[in-house]
Structure formats: structure tokens, C-alpha cells
Amino acid sequence: MANAILFDSTKCVGCRSCESACAEKWGNPYNEKIAAEEKLSSHKLTAVVTKGDKYIRRMCMHCMEPACASACPVGALVKTAAGPVVYDADKCMGCRYCMTACAFAAPTYEWEARLPKVRKCNMCAERLAAGKPTACSEACPNEATVTGERDALIAIAKARMAEAPQSYAQAIYGLNEVGGTSVMMIGPVPMAELGMPGKLPTEALPAFTWRALEMIPSIVTTGGVLLSGISWITHRRTEVARAERNERKGARQ
Amino acid sequence: MTVVTMPRKRFSLWNVVFYSILVTGLWVTFQRFYAGIGAVTNLSDAFPWGIWIGFDVMCGVGLAAGGFTLVAAVHIFNIEKYKPILRPAVLTAFLGYLLVIIGLMYDLGRPDRIWHPLIMWNPKSVMFEVGWCVTLYTTVLFLEFSPMVCERLRWRTPLRWFRIISIPLMILGVLLSTLHQSSLGSLFLLVPHKLDALWYTPYLPLFFFVSAIGVGLAMTIFESWHSSKAFNHRLDGSLLESLGSVLAVVQSTYLAMRLMDLTHRHAWGLLAQPRPENAFFLLEMALIAAPVVLLYQSRVRNNARALYWSAVLVIMGFMTNRLNVGVTGIETASGVTYIPKWTEVAVTLFIVAIGVGLFRLAVTYLPVFGSHEAVATETEKVYSQGKVESRAA
Numbered sequence: 001m002a003n004a005i006l007f008d009s010t011k012c013v014g015c016r017s018c019e020s021a022c023a024e025k026w027g028n029p030y031n032e033k034i035a036a037e038e039k040l041s042s043h044k045l046t047a048v049v050t051k052g053d054k055y056i057r058r059m060c061m062h063c064m065e066p067a068c069a070s071a072c073p074v075g076a077l078v079k080t081a082a083g084p085v086v087y088d089a090d091k092c093m094g095c096r097y098c099m100t101a102c103a104f105a106a107p108t109y110e111w112e113a114r115l116p117k118v119r120k121c122n123m124c125a126e127r128l129a130a131g132k133p134t135a136c137s138e139a140c141p142n143e144a145t146v147t148g149e150r151d152a153l154i155a156i157a158k159a160r161m162a163e164a165p166q167s168y169a170q171a172i173y174g175l176n177e178v179g180g181t182s183v184m185m186i187g188p189v190p191m192a193e194l195g196m197p198g199k200l201p202t203e204a205l206p207a208f209t210w211r212a213l214e215m216i217p218s219i220v221t222t223g224g225v226l227l228s229g230i231s232w233i234t235h236r237r238t239e240v241a242r243a244e245r246n247e248r249k250g251a252r253q
Numbered sequence: 254m255t256v257v258t259m260p261r262k263r264f265s266l267w268n269v270v271f272y273s274i275l276v277t278g279l280w281v282t283f284q285r286f287y288a289g290i291g292a293v294t295n296l297s298d299a300f301p302w303g304i305w306i307g308f309d310v311m312c313g314v315g316l317a318a319g320g321f322t323l324v325a326a327v328h329i330f331n332i333e334k335y336k337p338i339l340r341p342a343v344l345t346a347f348l349g350y351l352l353v354i355i356g357l358m359y360d361l362g363r364p365d366r367i368w369h370p371l372i373m374w375n376p377k378s379v380m381f382e383v384g385w386c387v388t389l390y391t392t393v394l395f396l397e398f399s400p401m402v403c404e405r406l407r408w409r410t411p412l413r414w415f416r417i418i419s420i421p422l423m424i425l426g427v428l429l430s431t432l433h434q435s436s437l438g439s440l441f442l443l444v445p446h447k448l449d450a451l452w453y454t455p456y457l458p459l460f461f462f463v464s465a466i467g468v469g470l471a472m473t474i475f476e477s478w479h480s481s482k483a484f485n486h487r488l489d490g491s492l493l494e495s496l497g498s499v500l501a502v503v504q505s506t507y508l509a510m511r512l513m514d515l516t517h518r519h520a521w522g523l524l525a526q527p528r529p530e531n532a533f534f535l536l537e538m539a540l541i542a543a544p545v546v547l548l549y550q551s552r553v554r555n556n557a558r559a560l561y562w563s564a565v566l567v568i569m570g571f572m573t574n575r576l577n578v579g580v581t582g583i584e585t586a587s588g589v590t591y592i593p594k595w596t597e598v599a600v601t602l603f604i605v606a607i608g609v610g611l612f613r614l615a616v617t618y619l620p621v622f623g624s625h626e627a628v629a630t631e632t633e634k635v636y637s638q639g640k641v642e643s644r645a646a
Binding site (some may be wrong): 009040041067070071072073074075076091092093094095096097099100101103105107108109110111112113114115116117155178197199200201205206208209210211212213216220223224226227230231234235237238 | 297
């Protein structure tokens with residue numbers, strides 16, 4: 001079963017219970033000042049952002065085919081079968097290609113640390129494995145954030161949108177964006193108006209680099225054969241020229 | 254031209270600049286490793302790569318491209334006339350890659366784990382390919398450079414080994430360079446949502462490769478000019494003229510490909526909108542096109558100074574392109590304005606200064622200029638003369 005999260009902006013009242021539950025789970029500091037930051041950082045792995053009278057949560061979207069996992073040269077980021085995209089700090093060498101790659105600016109970095117790590121939401125992979133919902137879902141008093149199986153959550157989202165069509169923009173954010181994400185969002189207006197990236201390709205991002213990477217074996221083999229051939233011909237030509245010169249010299253003597 | 258003497262001026266302006274850069278660089282280096290990347294850069298979660306990647310790595314690797322271009326010309330296409338400039342180009346490439354690795358030690362959050370991609374594999378990652386290319390090609394360049402040291406020390410046995418592995422090694426080097434130059438472009442294929450449409454194209458790897466060949470040739474012209482000035486040796490006009498012709502062809506092919514790509518993607522309309530990227534793009538295009546116009550004139554190619562300045566334009570166009578792809582083209586999508594902190598610039602200058610210093614040391618003490626055999630015998634002559642003199646004394 002692949003876990004997922006559904007966030008419903010129409011139900012969110014901005015109480016930030018999810019933020020404090022998340023901070024508590026990770027052992028991060030949490031106080032009024034941090035609550036007011038309203039953006040992701042290495043000590044704040046989810047953030048409730050106020051947009052006028054509406055609220056939206058920012059966090060790792062746990063893409064179905066994550067750009068970060070394809071970007072990571074050491075495989076420190078992995079999409080698990082259970083849904084979460086997890087990070088292994090012991091592998092990470094800090095190239096930060098994952099941060100460049102991510103369409104949602106989800107991975108953050110410990111810029112002030114001497115031995116820094118990437119920090120991001122892991123969808124409470126350890127809690128899911130124990131059969132519990134994510135800390136943020138559990139803390140939400142209003143079912144604005146719920147954990148569940150992805151298909152089931154899509155059904156719930158569609159049901160809510162059908163039940164009160166005047167309250168919802170008719171689109172599930174994350175259904176198709178960058179090939180689909182495990183965190184999906186619905187709300188009274190399109191999510192782009194609440195600060196989510198709007199014009200994302202529906203194709204998964206790793207496909208864009210794979211088209212170049214998959215050519216490497218043929219470049220190496222064709223190139224190798226071609227260069228060896230050229231080098232053999234050009235050197236042979238010099239050899240022959242030298243031999244002919246010597247022959248002519250020999251004939252003259 | 255064989256025995257090169259270091260100019261003896263001790264207190265020139267350039268020396269003062271050089272040593273101030275070194276001292277500042279050492280101080281910032283301490284800061285970087287003591288207080289972390291955040292203390293010395295303006296990088297942020299929204300803008301994780303700055304000039305240490307955009308300049309030190311992306312330009313550094315490109316500027317080292319003269320190595321593989323000339324190795325291919327001399328050893329694979331067997332064009333003997335380029336032999337005299339092969340060694341300076343291989344030296345530049347080797348130093349260039351060492352400097353890129355030094356630059357990575359600053360930029361990587363955990364430089365102590367730079368070896369991780371060698372044992373922790375993710376073949377789907379372009380960065381994994383980049384890591385392997387840097388490692389393998391630096392090794393190849395070390396082997397291509399070693400004969401200069403062995404000749405100087407007159408170690409004959411390793412020289413024989415180098416001759417045996419020479420051709421396969423050169424072919425391997427050219428292949429690795431091809432992969433590495435293009436993969437730096439492939440890195441940005443992953444960010445169609447971030448990189449501005451003036452630069453984002455599926456042909457990024459191809460463009461990075463072709464422009465690297467151009468800048469490799471330009472760097473060779475650039476270096477020949479400077480070393481001839483610094484060490485008072487004569488420039489071979491016809492040799493440089495022919496490099497200029499090849500550069501004209503490569504650079505005009507590159508320009509044509511870029512223009513065709515923009516037309517094909519219907520991207521020209523972007524220039525009609527008021528966007529901050531446009532000025533940087535036009536600057537880049539001007540710097541790419543100007544040397545094309547210049548280099549197609551034999552008047553320019555046959556004038557050492559004009560040829561030198563055309564090469565400088567090619568190099569500047571190349572750097573502008575790499576910085577546009579790596580920094581400028583990403584800024585709008587990131588939502589923040591990144592301007593490098595002075596300490597970032599200080600580290601970059603520090604690394605460049607180390608490179609210039611090492612290059613001068615190498616050309617002073619190693620047989621870099623001139624053909625191998627001539628140098629070897631000349632060095633021996635100088636040695637025996639030295640012995641005679643010391644005996645006489």
C-alpha cells in the first residue's frame with residue numbers, strides 16, 4: 001500500500017498544530033518566532049503559509065518519481081514503496097543537486113552547520129511503518145490534513161469537490177504535476193494562487209535527464225571505435241610515408 | 254625555446270595583488286571550514302548553487318577543454334604541427350581539473366565524502382556521471398602530464414610505460430571529456446521548471462560540448478600569448494593562425510546551432526517582453542557572435558594581438574553562457590535575488606591565483622614548451638654544463 005497525504009485548504013484554519021507536531025517529532029525547536037517564519041527551513045520541515053484569509057501547507061510533496069532521488073549521486077534520497085521519499089544523511093556529500101532539482105523547494109540545508117545535512121519531511125516513514133498516521137495528520141483538529149492510501153485519498157478529494165462544488169477549485173494539485181505526487185492538495189482556489197508552482201510539466205522530471213544519460217553507452221562505444229579507427233589510420237599513413245621514403249632512399253643508393 | 258627563466262621583478266603591482274588574494278583567500282578558507290557555508294556565502298534554500306558552481310566548476314572544466322581538443326588533434330588525428338602547444342594545453346587541463354576539485358571542496362557541504370559516488374552508486378543521476386568523469390579524467394590528465402615530470406627527473410622506465418599506454422589513454426581521455434563537458438549541461442535538463450526558456454533546451458549537453466571545444470581552442474591561443482609575453486619566447490604565427498581558423502568554424506557552428514534552437518523553440522518572443530534575463534542573454538550572444546565575425550577575417554587571424562582579443566571574446570562569451578545557465582537563468586524561478594558575497598568572490602580569486610601560480614611554476618621547472626626530444630636533450634645539455642661549471646668552480 002502506497003501512503004499519501006491529502007491537504008484541504010478549505011478546512012485549514014491556520015492553527016499550526018501540524019507545525020508543532022512536526023517539530024516535536026523531529027526534536028526541532030518550536031516557538032512563536034519560528035511559527036511566524038512561514039517558510040520551510042532546516043528547522044521547520046512543514047510550514048503553514050497565510051495567503052489573505054486562506055492557508056496552505058508547504059512540505060515535501062513526495063513525488064511519485066522524485067527529481068531529488070534521480071539527482072542524488074550517492075542514492076541518499078530514495079522513494080520507498082510505502083510512499084515516503086526518505087533521506088540517508090550518512091551517504092549525503094552535500095552537493096545540493098537535490099535542492100536545485102526539486103520543483104517545490106522542499107529540501108533545505110543546514111547552512112550554518114560545520115557538518116551540514118539536508119533536511120526535509122519524510123512523511124513520518126517510521127510512523128507509517130508502525131501503522132500510524134503522520135504526526136501532522138494526527139495533530140490536525142479539522143481533517144485538513146489526512147493520511148491514507150493514494151487512490152482512496154483521490155476518491156475523498158473528488159467526493160469533497162463534488163459535494164460542495166462552489167467551495168472548491170475543480171483540480172487536485174499533485175494528481176499529475178511532475179508525474180504525480182504523494183502529497184495532494186485541494187482548496188477554494190487553484191493552488192498556484194496560494195503559492196504553489198503553477199506551470200509544472202506533467203511528465204516526471206527524471207525523464208528529462210534520462211533521455212541524455214541513456215545515450216552514454218552508445219557515445220562511449222561508437223566514440224571509442226571511431227577514435228581508435230581514426231588514430232590507427234592517421235598513424236598508419238605516417239608509417240607508410242616513412243617506409244616509402246626509406247625505400248626511395250634505398251633505391252637511390 | 255627551452256630554458257625558461259622566471260622574471261625577477263620582486264615588487265611589481267601584480268605580485269602585491271597576487272599575495273593579497275592569497276592572504277584573503279586563506280582567511281576566508283578558515284571561515285568556510287570553521288563556521289560553515291552559510292557564513293561565507295549568500296546561498297540559501299531557494300538558491301543552493303552560486304558562483305562556486307557557476308564559475309569555479311562550470312567555467313573551470315570548460316577552460317580546461319584545450320587539453321582534450323589538442324590531444325585529439327595531435328595524438329588521434331595525428332596533426333603534428335600542433336605538437337608544440339600540446340603540453341601547455343595538457344598542463345592547463347590538469348591544473349584546471351585540480352582547481353575544480355579544490356573548488357568542490359569549498360562548495361560540497363561534506364567535502365570529506367567527495368569519494369562517496371565511487372562506492373555509492375546511482376547511475377540515474379547526472380551528478381553521479383559528473384563525479385565519475387571528474388575522478389577518471391583527472392587521473393588520465395595526471396598520466397598525460399606525468400611524462401613532463403619524468404623527463405625533468407630523467408626517469409626513463411616510467412616514460413617507456415607512458416609511451417605504451419599513450420594511445421588508449423588519449424582515447425579514453427577524449428571520451429571522458431566529451432561525457433563530462435556535455436554532462437554539465439545535462440545537469441540542467443532536470444530543471445525545465447526553473448531554467449529560463451532562453452537557455453533551457455534538450456540540446457544543452459550538445460551545446461555545452463561544442464562550446465567547450467571552442468573555448469579550449471581559445472584558451473590555447475590565450476595561453477600562448479601570455480606565456481610568450483611572460484617568458485619572452487616567439488609566437489608561431491602560422492600555428493596560431495590555423496588554430497584561429499578552426500576556432501572560427503567551431504564558434505560559428507555553435508552560434509548557428511544556438512540560433513536554430515531558439516527559432517525552433519519559438520523563444521525569440523521572450524526578448525520582446527521586459528525581462529531581466531534578456532540583457533544577460535543579449536550580452537552572451539554578442540560575445541559569441543563578435544569573435545565569429547572577427548575570426549573569419551585572415552587580417553585578424555594573422556595579427557597576434559587581434560587574434561588574442563578574439564580568443565578573449567570567445568572565453569568571455571563562454572563564461573557568460575555558463576553563468577547564465579547556472580545562476581542568472583535560475584534567479585527568477587527561485588524567487589530570490591542572489592548576488593555573491595565578497596567572500597565567495599575571494600575564494601574564486603584565490604583558486605584562480607593558485608592556478609596561475611602553479612602554471613608559472615610548472616613552465617619554469619618542467620619541459621612544457623617545445624617538443625619532447627628537443628627539450629630532453631637540451632635539459633641534458635644544461636645539466637652537463639652545470640656539472641662542468643660546478644666542477645670548474
